[in-house]
Amino acid sequence: MAYKTDIEIAREAKKKPIQEIGARLGIPETELLPFGHDKAKVSAEFIAAQKDRPDGKLILVTAINPTPAGEGKTTTTVGLGDGLNAIGKNAAICIREASLGPCFGMKGGAAGGGLAQVVPMEDMNLHFTGDFHAITSAHNLLSAMIDNHIYWGNELGIDQRRIVWRRVMDMNDRALREIVTSLGGVANGFPGQGGFDITVASEVMAILCLATDIRDLQERLGRIIVAYTREREPVSARDLKADGAMTVLLAQAMQPNLVQTLENNPAFVHGGPFANIAHGCNSVIATKTALKLADYVVTEAGFGADLGAEKFMDIKCRMADLAPDAVVIVATVRAMKMNGGVKKEDLGAENVAAVHKGCENLGRHIANIRSFGVPAVVAINHFVTDTEAEIDEVMAYVDRQGSEAIVCRHWAEGSAGIADLSRRVAQLADSGMAQFAPLYPDEMSLFHKIETIAKRIYRADEVLADKRIRDQLHAWENAGYGHLPVCMAKTQYSFSTDPNLRGAPTGHSVPVREVRLSAGAGFVVVICGEIMTMPGLPRVPSAEQIRFNDAGQIEGLF
Template structure:
């Protein structure tokens, strides 16, 4: 059986100019990066189409794999096969997961975006630009302190860490400035992964370069000795940071294996950020296609919720339908089956584990948008298992389709595409989870109860003190971005299925004033992951002719 990268390398790609032409982009509206990828020059003129927006989300991820991106790409190809001009909008992969455990983010089998090697590695340099811009700001902060500290920044209250786009647990906590008087003021510091940077969220939520600079200037970098907030604007370096992102703000155009257009841009993690591709990518896809198909990171409890509550107001359009991806394997895992036994038929475990899917269906229905369940079928799934899962979903009055896009490409997602078209043309009224301007506790409680199925939110002493300060500063009505484990509906990764009446524990808050939300850190979620015992990097290689192997 061919691997993902072998399938990708065996498929001839069309010139990016031809892909652009399929959606009406003229040569002066793209900036080619080689032959198979390009930046899209914004704003687009003469394209005012407002297509249907389809959001693809999933159940909680498991080691068994769900294939959300693979389903999304297959769905896009399937819609195009049915004659619906469709443009995909996806996030850019981070090198951390690529070299670590999760792998890339370009789909799999015969449902991939390509060139997968470029997209999963350095692509068009967006991640590097974000890393450099973030760390330039960090250097400017420390230089300001070194050169007299006119803003009276308190070195103990600098909240702007450094970043690196790789999983490196050794850098979570560091001490800097230990080289004497000429090497900076000693202080405690640390690193986050680049996709956890507020700059990534700012880039993904900005509507243009002017808005990007405005948001950059709002970013909180720390507090002064009077405990008052200090921003990038106070440091007067917003212009310098923004200019480093002048190309990174432009969406990237590539293609699927079936030569359909895909826009890949931005990549905040959904467990520690808002987990959606850029607003510009989604809006551009809506301008260019009859259908724009996008995804949100991890399960509906994380990326799905954040798409609805944080991204929709920025995009200016709610989804017309939501696709929830599930697999028999993952639901059996949620039902208590060990990973080694997932290929054995187990209807009882499937029935039990389906509670996780049902929870996510109910969660997305809170927003008043039609839902469709995609059963991403694996070869080990039995007909009895697929039939049972189909019945469970149909008994809820929800549309469901089985997909085989990994093996069959767009043809394996045509039935899903038909269901999505039907759902997207149903009348719907988007309903926010809570009214705009609700305080943080109201928002967190609503998310815990209506999305996770829990009972209440409990704040640590530090979080309680922060909330009091936020109220004084007018930050307590900003949207909340829940940072939580992706593996469970709770803040405990080991609690699978659909637990009820649990408590979400918030240990601290992180104001992201540039992005326009407050991150609530729950449980033991980390903003700098670590590499696993057997990193994916151990299986990668490159031949003398430049052929890459082991990338997935």
């Protein structure tokens, strides 16, 4: 049976005017800033006026560790939002915006798939409403002001060897990871070493996604540490008087974007921080706005639950005073087989033994979510190659863990294929069973926070950190940053720091290579193993397939 591509399905969508979607949530036309007919930003004034309304139920969609087989976390998030509306609930979804780098690289877009998509799919995966461009501009304005300050006399005494603020662009370009700047003589400044990260790795992105309003945004931007003096004193964006102009550039980007699903249900798509180097969740302001306007809000967190869900709970919920009412853990039979040792090219053949072995990874995530005090259900995202025996093996395994799994066919059937999960999630969210608590308290030492995550979530035996790193953590504690949460940056493919170690490894160590203070965002980044903040394009990038067809329609996006 031949299936239509995601972009073909999206192109046939019967979209409603965005004003109708806003009206579903009680947003007047006058409070929407339209970008064409099918997308709009919600005004800051309207959002502020909702602060005394009660919150709806918050549902987090997370997943097992990602595999090349694909898990469909965003597809499930969109499908569940449609499913809840289809059974008569007032629901909205909140997801992240897509980065251009992965779209033109290998991963593709971030708008869901099959019959569980957010539209307009092409716009969402390209320039959308310009938020990422605004973040790139604000970030690079700060870079320019650092160099300009040094050029005109360096009143703050910045040590050019200790500039920690790199430039960004929203594209995968390995040639820009490490560069030399200001060549060409006196008029161009002082030569120095620099580099680029991808925009989603910018602290400005993390700040925009954690800020509660425009004043909070400027306060956080001002706290960004960009460099150190020869005396090792920090220099901030506020010291450079850059925070005001950066805020102006970001003012419109701070307003959440409203779009719709294929089934014309409301979707907030806003922000997109890296799930390794940052917290990997959509914006606080979008989530809180949705909670004021809908009875159920379905959101997602990046990568597997060991990264995304942990950071959602320990960073986003902690900072924004949020508490999830239920969690959905997405898994696929194909991914279970890969975790059980099957190669990607062999996934089409039935292999119940490999499914059984690979379920260890799912079991670890179920246990971890329980440790946060939130009820969870497993969504088996169905693929047409799944056999009944393989599905039964996953169902039986989850049952033995004291949890439950529900087969979902939203990719092929839309909301009708996820009705069972929708009903169960609504029951869990309404049950009052959730007793949410973060993994560690604010007052715990920074290194102890790192150890807590490594041992309780990753099941590591130890954290390896040399004296330089421990001294740096102590120095930040003495400077008043000890209360901050930690943001673990490691591979998404494994509970360990080795991307090839699948399943549910134990007895491993977590080596800490570097720690970075994101004073504006409000967390300490702990880099474990090799983490790439500027990806490169693969040998055959997706960009080679993206073009206009003879009808003037975009082809190749997925």
